[in-house]
Amino acid sequence: MTEQQTLKRTPLHEEHVRLGARLVPYAGFEMPVQYAGILKEHDAVRRRAGLFDLSHMGQFYLHGDAVAPWADTLTINAVETMKPLQARYNIFCNERGGAHDDTIFYRLDGRWLLVVNGANADKMWAHLNAHLPPSGVKPESRHGSAALIAIQGPQSVGILQAHVPDLDLDSMKYYFCAEARVDGVPAIIARTGYTGEDGFELFVDGESAPQIWSDLLSMHESEGLEPCGLGARDVLRLEAGMPLYGHELTEEITPVQAGQTWALKLNKPSFIGKEALAAQLERDNFSRIAGIVMSGKAPAREGYRVFCEGRDAGEIRSGSLGPSVDNKNIATALLAKEAATEGTRLEVEIRGTKHEATVVPLPFYKRQR
Amino acid sequence: MAVPEGLLYSKEHEWVKIDGDTATVGITDYAQNSLGDIVYVELPKIGAKIEQFGNVGVIESVKAVSDLFTPISGEVLEVNGALDNDPAAVNKDPYGAGWLLKVRVGSAGDTAKLLSAADYEKIATD
Numbered sequence: 001m002t003e004q005q006t007l008k009r010t011p012l013h014e015e016h017v018r019l020g021a022r023l024v025p026y027a028g029f030e031m032p033v034q035y036a037g038i039l040k041e042h043d044a045v046r047r048r049a050g051l052f053d054l055s056h057m058g059q060f061y062l063h064g065d066a067v068a069p070w071a072d073t074l075t076i077n078a079v080e081t082m083k084p085l086q087a088r089y090n091i092f093c094n095e096r097g098g099a100h101d102d103t104i105f106y107r108l109d110g111r112w113l114l115v116v117n118g119a120n121a122d123k124m125w126a127h128l129n130a131h132l133p134p135s136g137v138k139p140e141s142r143h144g145s146a147a148l149i150a151i152q153g154p155q156s157v158g159i160l161q162a163h164v165p166d167l168d169l170d171s172m173k174y175y176f177c178a179e180a181r182v183d184g185v186p187a188i189i190a191r192t193g194y195t196g197e198d199g200f201e202l203f204v205d206g207e208s209a210p211q212i213w214s215d216l217l218s219m220h221e222s223e224g225l226e227p228c229g230l231g232a233r234d235v236l237r238l239e240a241g242m243p244l245y246g247h248e249l250t251e252e253i254t255p256v257q258a259g260q261t262w263a264l265k266l267n268k269p270s271f272i273g274k275e276a277l278a279a280q281l282e283r284d285n286f287s288r289i290a291g292i293v294m295s296g297k298a299p300a301r302e303g304y305r306v307f308c309e310g311r312d313a314g315e316i317r318s319g320s321l322g323p324s325v326d327n328k329n330i331a332t333a334l335l336a337k338e339a340a341t342e343g344t345r346l347e348v349e350i351r352g353t354k355h356e357a358t359v360v361p362l363p364f365y366k367r368q369r
Numbered sequence: 370m371a372v373p374e375g376l377l378y379s380k381e382h383e384w385v386k387i388d389g390d391t392a393t394v395g396i397t398d399y400a401q402n403s404l405g406d407i408v409y410v411e412l413p414k415i416g417a418k419i420e421q422f423g424n425v426g427v428i429e430s431v432k433a434v435s436d437l438f439t440p441i442s443g444e445v446l447e448v449n450g451a452l453d454n455d456p457a458a459v460n461k462d463p464y465g466a467g468w469l470l471k472v473r474v475g476s477a478g479d480t481a482k483l484l485s486a487a488d489y490e491k492i493a494t495d
Contacts, residue, residue: 022405038431039406231405231432297453299409299429321408321431351411351427 010055011147011206015213019227027118029056032229041232042323045195049153050228051216058121058143059203060128062112066136071105071112073271074131076255077263082107087175087192089263091255092127093273097280099249099258100127106177106190113188113203115148117245147209151216151225152199152236154367159220160200163212164189169200183212194233196240196365235320238330241291241363247302247318248289248332256280257334258289259362287314290340291364292348294329295356300348306333307347307354313339316348324365335359370493371398373464377480378489379422379440384464387480392441395468396428396459399493404430407459412437412448412470419445419472421479426469428459440483443475 007030016023021032032053035041044050062071068080077090086107092100101120106113116124121143128139151160157169160182167180167189177190188203204212217227234244243249248258255264256277266278280286294300300319305312319331331348339346342361347354376384382400386393401407409429419425419439426437448470452458459467484492 033432034405037406235431297409298411299434301434 008056008144010053011145011209012053012055012149012213015210016053016227019217021227021229024230026230027056027121029118031056032227033231034229035227038229038231038235039323041226041228042235044224044226045153045197045228045232045236046324047154048224048226049151049155049159049199049220050195050226050232051213052150052152052228052230052233053213054148054150054201055144055146055206055209056118057148058114058116058118058124058141059146059148060114060116060125061140061142062114063110063138063140064136066133067112070131070133070137071114072268074127075103075105075271076265076273076277078265078268079105084109085177087177087190089175091249091260091263092124093255093271093277094251095273095276097254097256097273097276098251099245099253099255100124100251102243102245102249102255102260104192106188108177108179108188120245145206147204147206149202149204149209149213149216150193150199151202152193152195152228153197155223155225156197156199159216159223159225160189162219163216174198183215185212194240194242195236196242196363197236197367234318235323238318238320238332239322239324239363239365241365243289244318253289253317253334254280254286256288257286285337287334287336288340289317289332289362290335291360291362292316292331292333292346292357293325293360293364294331294348295358297329298350298355299329300331300333300350300355300357305349306335306339306357307349308336308339308344313346322364330364331357332362370402370490371464372486372490372493374486376464376486377440377483378486379438379483380492381422381438381440382493383438383440385440385483387441387474390474391446392443392472392474393468394439394441394470394472395463396437397489397493398463401460401463401467404428404433404435406431407456410437410449410452410456410459410469412452413445415445415448417445418475419443421476421482437469439470439472441472441474441479443472445470446473447471 071079185208193199314335322330421442
């Protein structure tokens, strides 16, 4: 069997083909990396709005009265303190403190939704099931069958509101959600995203997704809504300083190293990785993720070595042109502590030549609120 | 997809225009479209001796780094410096303003290993 035949398709596959998307294998799915072009799509999200198919991401529903205390033993951030209809970023770690996955919990009425990275969905499903308590937690996977459509960009509220008559989207708070109808279809509508812009994520069943997708695009073309692929999403999230699993967070790179210590709640009684993370924080000698800006025009790419005063100081973890960062080449690097302070001059080795770079604070881009 | 007549093409999606003993090299419309938004072009030094089908630089899109191969051997006479500030010219005008190098042709026999517009079009549409 060839690789092509084993790839899964999202419920929106036919829409992508119709739109002429370039499809690539990603997280076991055939996913759109771009439609009209990454820069054009990036621009749509920063100035107007973009529509993304994120149905490759794992959607796990968690049922039962013990979900919150149980989830608190597996994650670094607090679950039990979440308010009804709140969404919260959270990271599952291994015993060494490395990241098993970074996720979002949504507290719904009588159940929870846990959204995990597509590439980690199988691993996370096994992890959850391996740690189930004797009673009080029942996980349900809708990975691959349910759809996730994101609308991101400053015009998101205005565009989406026409399709959600029962809900005042403007009054929904960032990182909160609601259960309502989108074009008559039951949906979870969350004010979350991965672009650094305002926007919503719509969790709907797979059968209804294509109609919602195509109606949104056809009705709001004149407002500049554009289909956007994973290529634009990666540039947007990098500019916004958000970690991408496999790059800034891995089984080896801990949330503390990745600058996600804000999400680490050491006052929780116990959770996997707590001792390792507390010790790492205490020692404070770890290599860490830093933002860097290249002085020249050559882009830094994942894996390139980084030097500080002639000595190897680490490596690039993500890199791209940053259209919203004065079109400079931006990157994240995992750097030795002494090389990671703001303003440090570095050199990135690109095809045997050293290129100047400077450590800058993350995020590279912050939207005007 | 544009494949102009009068140029010769390589299977690696470069074009070459021969004008006496000088050749102009670029990448094809198919190549620029496949790469997507081009953000950086690294070209050889003037005076460099290059081998037919050898690696002479890189072309980077937002997402990927791709090697650039030359369809013709010879000595580099000129590179398109305007691409430093406007690499997107390769996307917009791959056969015109987006040219990459000018080469003093090393071996007239090189052209025998290149494709006509009609033959290249078959490859690029497969």
